[in-house]
Amino acid sequence: MNDHAVPTSDWRLAVDIGGTFTDVVLLDASSGDVVVDKTLTTPSNPLDGVRTGVGQLLARAGLRPADVTAPIVHATTLITNALIEGKTGRAGLVTTQGFGDTLLIRDEHRYDMYDLQIEFPAPPVPRDRTVEIAERTTAAGEVVLPPSQEAMQAVADELRALEVESVGICLLNSYVDATNERTLAEYLERELGVPVCISADVSPQIREYPRMVTTACNAATMPVIGPYLDELQKWLSGEGFGGSVLMMLSNGGVVSADDAARVPIRLVESGPAAGALAGKWFAERLDMDRLLCFDMGGTTAKACLIDGGEPELTNVFEVARAYRFKKGSGFPVSVPSVDLVEIGAGGGSLAWVDQFGLLKVGPESAGAEPGPASYGRGGTVPAVTDSDVVLGLLDPAAFLGGDMPLDGAAATAAAAKVGESLDLDPVSVAAGIHEIVNQNMAAAARMHAVEQGVDLRGVSMIAFGGAGPVHACGVAELLESDRVIFPVNASVLSAFGTLVSPVRIDLARSMPRRLDAIDPAERTALLDDLRNEGRRVLAAAGSSADAARFRYGLDCRYAGQGNEVTVWVGEGDDWPVTDAEVLAAFEDEYKRIFGLAIPDVAVEIVTWRLAVSADAEQVTPEPVPTGSGAEPVAHRPMVFGRGMEAVEAPVYKRDQLGGGATFAGPCVVEERETTAVIRPGWNVEVGADGSLIATRSTAS
Helix, strand or coil, X not given: CCCCCCCCCCEEEEEEECCCEEEEEEEECCCCCEEXXXXXCCCCCHHHHHHHHHHHHHHHHCCCHHHCCCCEEEEECHHHHHHHHCCXXXXXXXXXXXXXXXXXXXXXXXXXCCCCCCCCCXXXXXXXXXXXXXXXXXXXXXXXXXXXXXXXXXXXXXXXXXXXXXXXXXXXXXCCCCHHXXXXXXXXXXXXXXXXXXXXXXCCCCCHHHHHHHHHHHHHHHXXXXXXXXXXXXXXXXXXXXXXXXXXXXXXXXXXXXXXXXCHHHHCCHHHHHHHHHHHHHHHHCCCCEEEEEEECCCXXXXXXXXXXXXXXXXXXXXXXCCCCCCCCCEEECXXXXXXXXXXXXXXXXXXXXXXXXXXXXXXXXXXXCCCHHHCCCCCCCEHXXXXXXXXXXXXXXXXXXXXXXXXXXXXXXXXXXXXXXXXXXXXXXXXXXXXXXXXXXXXXHHHHHHCCCCCCXXXXXXXXXXXXXXXXXXXXXXXXXXXXXXXXXXXXXXXXXXXXXXXXXXXXXEEEEHHHCCHHHHHHHHHHHHHHHHHHHHHCCCCHHHCEXXXXXXXXXXXXXXXEEEEEEECCCCCCCHHHHHHHHHHHHHHHHCCCCCCCCEEEEEEEEEEEECCCCCCCCCCCECCCCCCCEXXXXXXXXXXXXXXXXXXXXXXXXXXXXXXXXXXXXXXXXXXXXXXXXXXXXXXXXXXXXXXXXXX
8 A cells, every 4th residue: 555645535434342352444435445453452441442453553554643534433342242241330210100110020021931040131220220200191192290390309319319320211101292201301410410311212112111121221321332432532532533433323324422322222233233234335346135244253243134235124122131042031122223143152252061061162252351362361261263273274473463473382272171071182172162163153143044034045155353254164064155255354344334334313203003094294293303303313423414315114013913014115305105005015014924914904003213314425445456376375284174184275365366366275365354264165266356255166
């Protein structure tokens, strides 16, 4: 890369904080040049890792902070980790008198009806910090009892005595009329001087428990993200960066830091959503309608299907499950999110032997502190990264380009320690760890696909994350996929995804009405409120209000049913469809899911949805130079499976491979931040953009 500071440059900075590594990316939107770096995450103070990574990145690119004038885009796992680990702020919750036990009662659903010791995660706000107030709004939206001055003062006094750092307010039927919530919020903000959120802003939707738990999770994470974002923006300003901060949401859009701090629960799947948006970007470039995104980092692995060129969205995302694969064992937060499966299977996932003498891997992770045994930071239990070192798939001296060399002897010693109880040598243990983690990831992706009625066989895969390219071919074989794409800078692709993501916000409000009894004026008033909020969010993120695109959705059901089906009915500045078109769209979606429609039964609309977005700026990286062939830089012994002998396999350097070059596995392709492992039976061609396109031969 030549002169990075030429006047025509338009440098964009992205940051993605993961459980093990913090990824940073610089993109010149005018030329397509990309500079990347990784550094260990610092869980005790995440900003330390950001400072280190950004400083290293600017030095590598030869840039000053003032050269970055565009908004800095940020994805993070801070919210997810805080809820999973219970390391949230000291939040209080205010609810209508008589409803203080809602978070404990939940929805009375038992995710395992035969488990006598069934467990649920502790509520994000405990019962002793839940305060009730006398007030009442009817289901029709009539305020029959406003909160009195004395009642509000009593609530403020109680919360002050509890030393709360934030407050969530969720009053009965406030999704219809939020007058009482707003009155109480203004009073408590004035009296307590702490952040206050209300359910009418966080999740103005029907059903008491999901609305309350979403509000409580939001209140509990406000003290986590707010101070971090304040400190981050002060540091960026002090260093001389010219851009504001945009935060990646779970739905695959970005908003201003201030909007994210007010509703941090929208960030719960921030990092994985960025990876899905990067997958969408590649699907468009590769002209592929379907693509499975496989993102394996240091702590978790994620899988998301791009279908029809778009990632699927879900309106309820469950976080902090007591049991990872048991739906209903976590918090069902009502936030739009990219629909994906996440599993505790990353480079730091630890191996252990269960009570039956069977080798297991994860979900516990070594994280960044102390990290896998090979990091040399005090870890003694073998992790997935250690197994890849023992198998020869990773070169200890080349990890992070040699800036963070690994300790191969420590990895072997850790594997040997587990092998003692299994009567296995270190290589056999490492091969078992590698195979088990591949099986775990393939099983999770397959289960998620089955729940959606999707067959993954034959679907091409794109592999990214620090550990994704190491394991992608093995997972693809288990999923019966015959093509894997390894993009350039795969290790930091989620951070790159934030730079090609649109400004977007998904809004929803419940207003139950039968389709044949909708008042057009009432519908227009509701949608005007949502459109105005969408324009405000886009303007706060630096996008022109005139650029706003509106897409309309409805949660519908047959009258008398208890669950809804979401249908998207069109785009435009005004309501785009007739009632007959809504009915036809609902019946088509209902038939797709259930195989039939129910004639002569009225349809009811429960929740109205609006997706507000502005198109992302187009980025076109420069093609790599064309190369005639691929020459290995070295050979080393590698083991590609349990029970297989080591083979002297070639090692290629990614930056030495020209477009059009071809070679065959078994081999590895190394770049500074990751290694692509090409298993036996796979052939590789280098694409025009430098991507490795691996195809499995039919003979294998």
